[in-house]
Amino acid sequence: EPEVTQTPSHQVTQMGQEVILRCVPISNHLYFYWYRQILGQKVEFLVSFYNNEISEKSEIFDDQFSVERPDGSNFTLKIRSTKLEDSAMYFCASSRDRTSYEQYFGPGTRLTVT
């Protein structure tokens, strides 16, 4: 069964450093998303992406964040200058098309900012 994959599984970085989290969505899916979950809190939407542009972003997704689909398979989330409060699990998700509500999630990347 096709699945969303994410790398790395765990990233440790120092405050102020740039990180890139990588995702490979399900191959025939057209919509891509990033969510995050701070420890003990709910899963929060960050951004959605379709046709090489951002469809929607939350207030969390400020100028420090960017997303890119550099090729036909990868979908990346970049945090330009990490803060302690960026420590969280980051989940990538994808959905098939515009009529599909179900989003399929990857296993997540645990980001630890020290």
Next chain:
Amino acid sequence: DQQVKQNSPSLSVQEGRISILNCDYTNSMFDYFLWYKKYPAEGPTFLISISSIKDKNEDGRFTVFLNKSAKHLSLHIVPSQPGDSAVYFCAASAGGYFGNEKLTFGTGTRLTIIP
């Protein structure tokens, strides 16, 4: 901003019995609801969903009920099995006809099935 609420942080159920997980929402624009299951160190796994035009959807051991007037949905698992022990998240979408909108999640309920 608690648009989707799961008021029970945990639930313990005997194996073979029914597990009922509850979810309430406040946003009237939500028109599609999903349940996800999550094991530790894994991403949320889609379980079952329901459109606001229905009041029930069934898939094997899992049934979701939607009460629009009460803004309440529930997930029933019958019979409960040890492998069902996980955190269950309720999520909602306000996509209208188109489904590609963001999901708003509840805080989750940790279900423990007692053998």
